[in-house]
Amino acid sequence: MMEQIRYFLSPYFESVNPLFALGLGFIALFVGFLIHFIVFRVVRRLSRRRSSPLWPALFNYGKKSSLFLVLLICFIAVKPLMNIVPDSIPSVNHTISIITVIIVAWNLIQAVTIMRVSLLNRFSLDEEDNLKARKVHTQFRMLGNIVKFLIIVLAIGIGLMTFESIRHFGVSLLASAGIAGIILGFAAQKLIATVLAGLQLAITQPIRIDDVVIVEGEWGKIEEMTLTYVVVRIWDKRRLIVPTTFFIDNPFQNWTRVSADILGTVFLYTDYTVPIDKLREELTRILHESPHWDGLVNVIQVTDAKERTMEVRALVSAEDAATAFDLRVEVREKLIGFLQKNYPESLPATRIVLNNSDKPDEENKEKSPSENLK
Secondary structure, eight states, rough: HHHHHHHGGGGOOOOOOOHHEEEEEHHHHHHHHHHHHHHHHHHHHHHHHHTTTTTHHHHHHHHHHHHHEEEEEEHHHHHGGOBBTTHHHHHHHHHHHHHHHHHHHHHHHHHHHHHHHHHHSSSSSTTSSSSEEEEEHHHHHHHHHHHHHHHHHHHHHHHHTTTTTHHHHHHHHTTTTHHHHHHHHHHHHHHHHHHHHHHHHHHHOOSTTTTTTETTTEEEEEEEESSEEEEEEEEEEEEEEEEEEHHHOOOOOOTTTSSOOOOEEEEEEEEOOOHHHHHHHHHHHHHOOOOOOOOOOOOEEEEOSSSSOEEEEOOOOOOSSSHHHHHHHHHHHHHHHHHHOOOOOGSOOOOOOOOOHHHHHHHHHHHHHHHHHH
């Protein structure tokens, strides 16, 4: 068996026992495994003892990719000692080059993820005033996706350029770059426009992660942003997938663009006999007892008067859109209950007034003739 392995490996190594060269490679890989195990054992302990989010992110996202990088470095370090046959050196070097490009690109992508996660952990989206956190999350997620996309494109380009035939093909392709560029531009203009729209969203930030928006008549929050599409989590847990170009080309509502606090309106339609002052007092009582009110806005106004009803608007405020919705529901229910209990006659009603023209004649019949003469 050993002789068969030696015979199979002998064309690839010279002046060195092939089994020795193979064993040297295995030893290098074992040393790489050992170094990686020790280093990440230390990283794991640091992630448990230190409060910095860098160490947990490094352990979770860098463990696998860094293992292959360490193994590659150890193998490259012992490769000169293996005395590979000169005829096999170009193919071996080419294989190592391709593997190196893939592993380095993988580690760079993981490094971007580690930086993003470690930095974003310092800005929580669960805080009441999370405007700054939403800005940072949006910027880092979008820019991180752009950097990853560029790394992948560069890695593919470098990997293809290692092939001699493709390199010559690339040179000939550059000679006709004018026509190729026009064709490629027309074919990929929608994709390019979408990617550029994603980049514009990351820089200008008309929307951010966790923003409350109304898109296509749907109320929801921005859950995810990529270079090509945005995911809106609708209030009933549906997801609306919207291309990034939509937010550049179409108007939409952003309720948390500057701050999270928002005004809420409640409309009531009542009879003209409703006591507005009592309604104001009741609204004040409701708001002071409600945990949803932020203590800023408390207004009741008659905003319209129609032939049968009067429109009354209650204007209230809350710290964010979700709380404002709950506050509006609470105010609407309690004001209607107040009117039903205390002023039921002030609820909308339709009146019919009958003008009986025969009544004077009946009264005249009951009177005496002398009284009628008077």
